[in-house]
Amino acid sequence: MLSRTADNLYWLARYVERAEYLARILDATQRLAAVPTAHGPSTNEWETAVSTAGCSSGFFAAYEEANEQTVTDFLAFSPDNPSSIRSCFEVARANARGVRTALTMEMWDAINGTWLELQKFGSGPASREQLSQFLRWVQESSLRFDGSAYRTMLRNDAYWFSRLGVFIERADNTARILDVKYHLLLPPQEHVGGPLDYFQWAAILRSVSALTSYHWVYRESLKPWLVADLLMLNEQMPRSLASCYVHLVEHLDNIARIYGRQGPAQRHARQVSTRLQNSRMDEVFRDGLHEFINEFIDDNNRLGMQITEQYLV
Secondary structure, rough: HHHHHHHHHHHHHHHHHHHHHHHHHHHHHHHHOOOOOOOOOOOHHHHHHHHHHOOHHHHHHHHHOOHHHHHHHHHHOOOOOOOOOOHHHHHHHHHHHHHHOOHHHHHHHHHHHHHHHHHHHHHOOOOOHHHHHHHHHHHHHHHHHHHHHHHHHHOOOHHHHHHHHHHHHHHHHHHHHHHHHHHHHOOOOOOOOOOHHHHHHHHHHHHHHHHHHHHHHHHHOOOOHHOOOOOOOOOOOOOOOHHHHHHHHHHHHHHHHHHOOHHHHHHHHHHHHHHHHHHHHHHHHHHHHHHHHHHHHHHHHHHHHHHHHHHHH
């Protein structure tokens, strides 16, 4: 396969996954902002949403204050934000057009239909109810594309490069959600384990479709270390860091097998996966959750660069 084709497939999948992630972040922030003031002092949910998306510098260069209107505009509809939902779908469709013959008809219909339907929203919904409907539509559109890829693509290098993009992006997103909640969201006046803390953890789990899974696995009330365990080390959870790296190792090994050569990307992915498999949550909290996640994000970015250098340039 041409490196340009592999690159387009890889980034097509990453941008669709990123659009869904941003929709989930905005949906969770809406829920958090609706917490009654009786639960404690005002919190910084909208500024936290920008931090979670990794867009703080770009946001504050364009806006003075992080509030519902400015953050929603920047993360969802701004053409000046290269990581807004609108920009993600635009770049994803451009990548899809570049590899039209490598996609199945169902995949092309899903991404092209999403882009055409996006135009109907203009500069954004006029009410909170319409915004909620928009965010649900974004998630459904991403799931439709991901499902069409999973159910219709031939299991060859085109499919594997596409899935690499999905799981690199998903791992980064999950790590950032968890880190920002643990360190930025709870106001200093609030107590860990209090009503506000409980509601925030529930909103975070909903943002990654994991609240029901949490109760199935642990069968007890929400506890920060158990939420972290589910989203980091539990391979049964599709969005966990460990699950993402099980799939990354698998797909990289498939690529290495058909190309006849291992490389730095395969070795690094196995190292990160092994580290996650051998980690224990009590040790992670003792040594520092923030430090563990920062190291993981750095490792994940390094894997992305190694994949690029090894296959995409």
